[in-house]
Amino acid sequence: MRTNNCSTTWVTRMVTVAGFLIAFGMIVTQTTQAQQRYYPLDQTTPPGVYGKWSAYQVPVRPHALQPVKIELPGTGQVTFFSHARSKPIVAAAPAQAAIALGHSYRLQLSDLQDYPGVNLYPTIELVDVLHPPAGQEDQFPIPVTITEDEIDQAISGRLITKVIYLEPAAEANPLLLDRKNPTLTVAPQENVIKEADLRGRPMIILRLGSRTPVINEDPAFFGNGAPLSPTALPRMR
Amino acid sequence: MKYYFFGLGTMMAVCVGCYIPSGGNSIEKNKYVAPPAAMMQRPGPMVDGPGPGVMPMLSHPPARSFASKTTQLRFVEPKAMQIGWRIRDGYAESQITAPGRYNFTQGATYRLKISDVPGREGLTLYPTLQVYPAHPSTDAYLSHNSIPIALTTEDLNQIESNNFVTKVIYLPDPKNQELAIAGVETIVSTRLDPGVDPVAEADRRGTVMVVLRAGNMNLEMPGADLDMTGLDRNGNIKQVVHLDGMQGQTAPPMPIAEAGVGLHGVPSPMIMGGSSMPGQPAMHPVAGMGPTPSWGMPITATPIGLPGPPHIPLGGPAGLQSHTVRNLTSVDIGQPVDHLLIDVEHDPGYRLPHPVKHIQYKETHPNFAPGATTFPNWAVPQGAPQR
Known part of the structure; x- marks a missing residue:
């Protein structure tokens, strides 16, 4: 018993x-599996691959273009290229133009304040689109801010890869920002696309370097003829 | 009690699992490993077609925008140095004045001519410039940045001292980058221990983009180069051409060697895309494009039955009877899903009038007694009495 x-x-x-x-x-x-999510893309991925994959995955609105606003640290001129033989869009900063999802565009930054004689040719790659109210697309561009530190780094021969992401609505700060969009710098060993994806929805990849077109430049330097359209700057809100 | 601890240990091993640190090239548990960057340029086999069930083409953006076919070199110093290069029948001198830039087609080697180096009168160098094709890991950098090349005072002293200087410019892998933002690094052979290959060292740290090899050999002495001072195919004395960029005479550089192509069609040890024509950009070996076979097609030939290196001496009978290549890569990509269940739910749900499932249809016809109805004329049978 x-x-x-x-x-x-x-x-x-x-x-x-x-x-x-x-x-x-x-x-x-x-917990382990949630933290070890697989990120096949990173900052070393060739330009255009992320955009192509996004064009596969994102429900595309046919012929709809996404406005993008380029902001410089001071005054300056922004030129949007679509193709070497097509007429570019030239506007004073902050400049805005509408681009297509999945494509990459070459820009020219010239007449930069405090940088006389410096011309930079960054590229932007649109990997996602916003969903603004119908008819007000121009009022909600994706802001791409280029800082003085990034220009200095580019002039010194380095490549800056910057991912602009949209923070989730549930975590967005309800207050109006009184400064430029906050920027987080990650170590080169980290995956910048992964870090942006963890914090929101990646929208645009900006790559800024010091290569400038020379006399025997390849026409592909200026793009492959992707759709490009001028838009008006948003009204002050 | 000992059975209690034995049972407890067994339960722990069963429930939590055993973790044994793995070595070598096996995949660590709970960590994912991405394929090489070159394989990331396309979704993969059976995804982007051709074939059944492939992903449809929603739009047609290129896989690689601004694919760099040229590498922009920026000759930094010494300032006021004149840079020329070899052309078909001579040299084009003073094509660039440092600091200056020029785009060199990738996948080729060029012969430069450096002269008018400040402080070193009479010094003329003929270095070779090997421009590597863009790799997927360097494509973004090369399409946005120029590569600086500088001949320092130490480099010039080494060259004048009859030393051979090799400068390798490479893009370090992210794990080897010291600064927060990507930039190139340079390895100089004179700063390495004897016997250390600077190219191999740079390749170990990152991806090689440009190699500059310089010595003090004069390539324009009489008889130094038969191609320039000898006879042409018709036996006539060949005219040496000299262009001077200071007088507005310019010409593109002519490659003296191409990457990826060795003697007698033997591939060189450097595995990269080669160019089909001299001076043309290197083509990247993308599966299914151009001469590169599609995925899944066997491309490796076996030397069975052929005389050659596997069974020296040459010319002897074929001795190789077995040629086995084993792929020992640790692969864990899971099994195909046989049954997939996806639960979706809308909140609030839908509420609509229920569909009709019973219809009652009734027609009422007038009922006439015989003789109480009339017919139109055309409906009256022939022969019937008219009323």
């Missing part, structure tokens, strides 16, 4: 411990 009591207690303990261990194991496994 005493033996039976011990056996019953032993089995009860084992079942209880096993239950705890199973629950603990499931929690650990799910």
